Amino acid sequence: MKKRLIHQDVYMSIAMLIFAIVALARTSVFPADAAHFPRLILGLLIAFTLWTLYEGIKKTKAINADGTGADKVIKLPQLTLPMATFLIVVVYTALINILGFFTATTLFILGFMYFYQVRKVQTILLTLVGTNVFIYLLFVYQLNVPLPKGLFF
Amino acid sequence: MLMLINFSALAHVAERLASLEVLLALLVGVVGGIIIGALPGLSATMGVALLIPLTFGMDPVAGLTMLTAIYTSAVYGGSISAILIHTPGTPASAATALDGYQMTLQGKGLKALGVSTISSMIGGLLSAFALLLLAPPLALISLKFNAPEYFLMAVFGLTVIASLAQDSMIKGLASGCFGLLVGTVGVDIMTGFPRYTFGFSALEGGISLVPAMIGLFSLSQVMIQVEKMHEKGELVIGELKGSVLLTWQEFKSIWNTIWRSSIIGILIGILPGAGGDIASWVSYNEAKRFSKTPEKFGTGHMEGIAASEASNNAVTGGAIIPLLTLGIPGSATTAVLLGGLLIQGLLPGHELFEKHANITYAVIVGFIIANILMGLVGLAIARYVVKVSTIPSGILAPIIVVLSVVGSYAINNSMFDVYIMVVFGFIGYFMRKTGYVTAAVVLAMILGSMAEQGFRQSLVLSKGNMLAYYFSRPISIVIMVLIVLGLFSPILMKKWQNKSGIQTAATSDDN
Numbered sequence: 124m125k126k127r128l129i130h131q132d133v134y135m136s137i138a139m140l141i142f143a144i145v146a147l148a149r150t151s152v153f154p155a156d157a158a159h160f161p162r163l164i165l166g167l168l169i170a171f172t173l174w175t176l177y178e179g180i181k182k183t184k185a186i187n188a189d190g191t192g193a194d195k196v197i198k199l200p201q202l203t204l205p206m207a208t209f210l211i212v213v214v215y216t217a218l219i220n221i222l223g224f225f226t227a228t229t230l231f232i233l234g235f236m237y238f239y240q241v242r243k244v245q246t247i248l249l250t251l252v253g254t255n256v257f258i259y260l261l262f263v264y265q266l267n268v269p270l271p272k273g274l275f276f
Numbered sequence: 277m278l279m280l281i282n283f284s285a286l287a288h289v290a291e292r293l294a295s296l297e298v299l300l301a302l303l304v305g306v307v308g309g310i311i312i313g314a315l316p317g318l319s320a321t322m323g324v325a326l327l328i329p330l331t332f333g334m335d336p337v338a339g340l341t342m343l344t345a346i347y348t349s350a351v352y353g354g355s356i357s358a359i360l361i362h363t364p365g366t367p368a369s370a371a372t373a374l375d376g377y378q379m380t381l382q383g384k385g386l387k388a389l390g391v392s393t394i395s396s397m398i399g400g401l402l403s404a405f406a407l408l409l410l411a412p413p414l415a416l417i418s419l420k421f422n423a424p425e426y427f428l429m430a431v432f433g434l435t436v437i438a439s440l441a442q443d444s445m446i447k448g449l450a451s452g453c454f455g456l457l458v459g460t461v462g463v464d465i466m467t468g469f470p471r472y473t474f475g476f477s478a479l480e481g482g483i484s485l486v487p488a489m490i491g492l493f494s495l496s497q498v499m500i501q502v503e504k505m506h507e508k509g510e511l512v513i514g515e516l517k518g519s520v521l522l523t524w525q526e527f528k529s530i531w532n533t534i535w536r537s538s539i540i541g542i543l544i545g546i547l548p549g550a551g552g553d554i555a556s557w558v559s560y561n562e563a564k565r566f567s568k569t570p571e572k573f574g575t576g577h578m579e580g581i582a583a584s585e586a587s588n589n590a591v592t593g594g595a596i597i598p599l600l601t602l603g604i605p606g607s608a609t610t611a612v613l614l615g616g617l618l619i620q621g622l623l624p625g626h627e628l629f630e631k632h633a634n635i636t637y638a639v640i641v642g643f644i645i646a647n648i649l650m651g652l653v654g655l656a657i658a659r660y661v662v663k664v665s666t667i668p669s670g671i672l673a674p675i676i677v678v679l680s681v682v683g684s685y686a687i688n689n690s691m692f693d694v695y696i697m698v699v700f701g702f703i704g705y706f707m708r709k710t711g712y713v714t715a716a717v718v719l720a721m722i723l724g725s726m727a728e729q730g731f732r733q734s735l736v737l738s739k740g741n742m743l744a745y746y747f748s749r750p751i752s753i754v755i756m757v758l759i760v761l762g763l764f765s766p767i768l769m770k771k772w773q774n775k776s777g778i779q780t781a782a783t784s785d786d787n
Contacts, residue, residue, distance in 0.1 A: 135710045139450070146457065149472065157464040157471060159458065161730045168453035171446050178446075184601055197709060204504070205499040209702055212495065216694050228681075232674045239505060239670035250671050254678055266333045268686045 128186050131197045132179030140171045211235055223273030226253055292337050292638035299673050301338040302642060305345025306649045313353020314661050316363045320350035321609045322493045328486050328616045329683035329778040336635050340640035343616045347609050348592045349650045351552055352396035355585055359388045360662045368552025368588035375580030380575050389658045390520040391578045392585045395472040395534050397651030399586035402538040403593025404644040414601040415629040423737060424746055427730025428755040430723045432606040435762035444711055451713040455720025458483055464694050466732060478692040482659040485721055487684035487697040492714040495701025498673050520655055533563045541587035545594020552588035560589035600624055608715035614722050691765045
């Protein structure tokens with residue numbers, strides 16, 4: 124049985140609709156003056172999103188009818204690497220407060236380059252040292268930015 | 277026009293520019309911009325967004341000069357990889373690749389680089405002089421603005437969003453609405469009520485613009501690039517022979533093309549939303565029309581490169597004109613540049629040319645110098661810069677992420693801004709994958725508060741009869757006409773592009 128494809132506009136529109144409706148509901152606790160503008164914007168956003176949802180449904184029907192536009196549909200496996208990247212970045216930012224900026228950055232660069240299949244030790248070390256030194260000289264030494272210190276440096 | 281220039285401010289420009297900080301900023305901006313532009317996957321917009329945090333602690337002249345230097349140099353830098361490896365570094369150089377790479381294949385890669393460098397320099401210079409001459413009189417018009425005009429200008433600026441989203445206007449407008457909503461987060465100035473803060477005190481001041489921008493442009497780009505992680509393929513750099521300098525005959529043969537394309541670029545730059553990619557294609561087609569040898573276009577013809585490059589660099593100065601005078605960005609990159617202005621506490625409009633004239637004129641003259649420096653540096657290093665394009669993403673990606681984190685942190689020395697950057701990176705990734713416009717979000721965040729304030733003040737001033745009030749003001753009527761034109765111009769532009777067979781990037785997020 125041929126797998127049914129759904130165009131990404133449908134998913135995006137549903138997500139945006141949920142977001143807009145929740146945000147609109149939230150305006151019920153705002154004073155009238157403060158609520159006017161957000162309600163106007165959310166009304167427009169809902170209208171545009173409904174239109175995009177309608178277009179998305181049309182595209183989905185066309186894809187499943189004769190394959191028109193099937194190549195433009197984003198499939199779940201395509202999202203694996205970007206989502207893995209996002210998770211790595213989230214872990215990195217969480218570690219900054221615990222381990223300190225430079226320690227967390229060192230671990231991040233090592234881990235991310237390994238994830239990116241960079242295996243040359245020279246390259247990894249050069250990137251690691253170069254980035255840390257550059258950040259230190261520019262932001263800490265020159266601009267006096269107090270980067271977070273954690274358990275270590 | 278000459279009478280409206282503040283000559284006393286102009287006289288102090290040398291004083292402001294003759295400092296080590298400014299000269300270093302110029303050099304860093306030019307060299308950094310060329311490298312950023314040459315790297316496929318990075319863009320002028322992303323470069324400016326990433327480096328804005330650096331300008332926070334800098335002298336305003338140094339900071340803004342660096343950002344404008346990055347802008348113009350990155351647009352030029354895109355031509356280097358377009359010519360030598362048939363991969364435009366920025367969408368604005370896509371037309372350059374047509375003839376540029378053909379010249380490389382014929383062993384004339386260095387000559388092509390020379391044409392591109394000279395054309396970009398002259399196009400950028402002419403647009404910088406246009407900025408100097410046209411901006412002061414335009415700024416005077418903003419003196420006559422009151423709440424209704426500011427509201428309408430914000431709306432007009434937001435119609436730019438429609439033209440930024442060349443693929444789907446509705447998605448562009450939805451992106452803008454999202455940006456406007458993000459702009460409402462924080463304590464409402466008029467009522468003191470905290471909107472959408474959910475008890476977080478860090479949100480009471482609103483969502484910080486620069487971290488959001490860095491997330492939307494830079495982090496999202498890293499996530500997009502990682503999809504190609506497994507694609508193997510060596511980039512082959514064409515053999516470089518001969519001289520990068522043009523002979524007098526060669527220069528004469530492209531002079532008219534450079535001049536014509538620069539004018540086109542300046543005019544398109546002034547139009548909000550239309551950027552370097554549109555300008556380069558329009559100029560390429562016009563150059564072909566006016567040429568005595570149109571059949572040579574696409575086979576390695578210098579006029580083709582000259583047209584595209586003069587025009588896309590001429591856009592830069594043109595796009596800064598509405599930005600400085602009316603606060604309306606002329607392109608996606610200038611939308612980000614507006615953030616750089618606001619960080620320095622500078623508001624666009626007549627104040628920039630009166631109260632802060634010393635800074636403004638210094639930045640404009642700095643922009644002129646940046647274009648000259650770009651030409652000289654480009655001639656010297658272009659052939660070496662292309663090697664930077666071969667740096668694997670596995671090295672660039674972690675560096676960009678680290679710069680994004682530290683840049684976001686440095687604004688307020690707050691990890692909360694880093695979290696904002698990460699969240700917007702996630703949002704930006706899905707927006708870009710599904711055809712929404714991240715530049716529209718940034719623009720709306722910037723213009724949203726101006727729109728809301730103007731709207732609420734107009735409500736009070738009009739005593740409830742808004743429509744009659746707006747129609748009683750001549751400047752308001754003019755702006756309303758511009759808004760209608762702005763909404764329909766993408767449709768007309770698309771029809772014109774289809775007729776001329778021009779292909780541009782799906783969105784103008786990158787310039």
